[in-house]
Amino acid sequence: MVLTVWEQPSAAAVAPRVSDFLCDLPGPVAIHLHGHDRSRCRVLVTLLHGNEPSGLEAVHQWLRSGKQPAVDTVFIIASVAAARTEPLFYFRQLPGKRDLNRCFSPPYTDNEGLLAQAILQHIDQCQPEAVIDIHNTSGSSHGFAVATSDTPAARCLVGLFVDYLIITDLQLGSLMEQPLACPVVTIEAGGALDDAADFVASAGLGRYLMAPHVFAEERPLTLFQHPYRLELLQHSRIDYADHGLRDRDVTIRKDIERYNFAALEAGAALGWLGEEGLTHLQVVAGDCSHPVEEFFQVRDGILSARSRLHLFMATTRADIAASDCLFYFVTEPVPVSES
Structure with a gap:
């Protein structure tokens, strides 16, 4: 070109x-x-x-x-x-x-x-x-x-x-x-x-x-420092709503963007998962995958964080979430650097 x-x-x-x-x-x-x-x-x-x-x-x-x-x-x-x-x-x-x-x-x-x-x-x-x-x-x-x-x-x-x-x-x-x-x-x-x-x-x-x-x-x-990506597996179905959608594998809360550069506390609900739970999601960092269960959990169909996370680049566009990622996150508190 x-x-x-x-x-x-x-x-x-x-x-x-x-x-x-x-x-x-x-x-x-x-x-x-x-x-x-x-x-x-x-x-x-x-x-x-x-x-x-x-x-x-x-x-x-x-x-x-x-x-x-x-x-x-x-x-x-x-x-x-x-x-x-x-x-x-x-x-x-x-x-x-x-x-x-x-x-x-x-x-x-x-x-x-x-x-x-x-x-x-x-x-x-x-x-x-x-x-x-x-x-x-x-x-x-x-x-x-x-x-x-x-x-x-x-x-x-x-x-x-x-x-x-x-x-x-x-x-x-x-x-x-x-x-x-x-x-x-x-x-x-x-x-x-x-x-x-x-x-x-x-x-x-x-x-x-x-x-x-x-x-x-x-x-x-x-x-x-060194963020992770939460990704949707190929052919999985995602959407955004204020409740779980029965025809979707993953439903993310429609106000997820409020957590960009804000702390997400342990146990805070991110969305809802279908019967197959976390199997439609993967966590990637560097050039390798990490167990989703290390960072996220599902209880009574509700997806939440296991520990305090900091999110960024969260979106409510399902096409971008499916083709790229749901969001990036880091696990440690955000330090203020010294110049």
């Missing part, structure tokens, strides 16, 4: 509305801007998922402003076709296609893999000093960042956007996991329907692009 390069667009060349801007794009695109310092480069990737618009909103706002960044900048806008398939910004990926942010590890054998490979090659050619990948969470949430290691450089980049940092060893094939020659962090700006998420993305982007040196200052961050 071709990644089109758009050099130095003028503000007048960018449609006033973000929806029109999206529909004007020729497909996946790399937009190159000249900075005050032409010797360095920064990259921002967004719209790897078509239902996550805050990064695109921030890029559109920047392009319309006509501002010049501190250093050369490349915006990579990826899942254009999925984003503009009606209803706009609904599809994470096109039906029947792979999740692009699971395609950055080889082999690159289908269109999504070839696009991921083209994005990696383009980033490598640009030789940036940093890469930011902006997403939205599927459910309502605080903004947070994800990185594969807790380094001073990662903390500096994260601090431009948010106050929470998740250190993960999960291997999913995402952009963030690849061995690029510079620091890479993922920014989850907040829920796709949260007004605050657009502000997190645009304000952070402004700081990222205008700062003469992005590694000059660390901010104190709250850390989540």
Whole structure:
């Protein structure tokens, strides 16, 4: 799949509305801007998922402003076709296609893999000093960042956007996991329907692009270490309600998003399970599975946590829960780091 390069667009060349801007794009695109310092480069990737618009909103706002960044900048806008398939910004990926942010590890054998490979090659050619990948969470949430290691450089980049940092060893094939020659962090700006998420993305982007040196200052961050994923097994049926649904294997409480970045106490009900109980769920961390019973229990058909958990990225979209995960969680209290 071709990644089109758009050099130095003028503000007048960018449609006033973000929806029109999206529909004007020729497909996946790399937009190159000249900075005050032409010797360095920064990259921002967004719209790897078509239902996550805050990064695109921030890029559109920047392009319309006509501002010049501190250093050369490349915006990579990826899942254009999925984003503009009606209803706009609904599809994470096109039906029947792979999740692009699971395609950055080889082999690159289908269109999504070839696009991921083209994005990696383009980033490598640009030789940036940093890469930011902006997403939205599927459910309502605080903004947070994800990185594969807790380094001073990662903390500096994260601090431009948010106050929470998740250190993960999960291997999913995402952009963030690849061995690029510079620091890479993922920014989850907040829920796709949260007004605050657009502000997190645009304000952070402004700081990222205008700062003469992005590694000059660390901010104190709250850390989540090495999260687990609660996943639905293939062919299992899930939905969301305020009571157990007889025709579903797993029913999750419809207000589950309230627990994003809030403590879930031991015994607190997460939902309801059918007659086969926990057999439709699995827990994954790193590159291996863990017994579901280590973290969750079922009593009288009610699913609950065995111990105190901290949840994030919980969603009420059944299609995303089935294709990706129900939520991420950590078991230990959240410590406040020292800068």
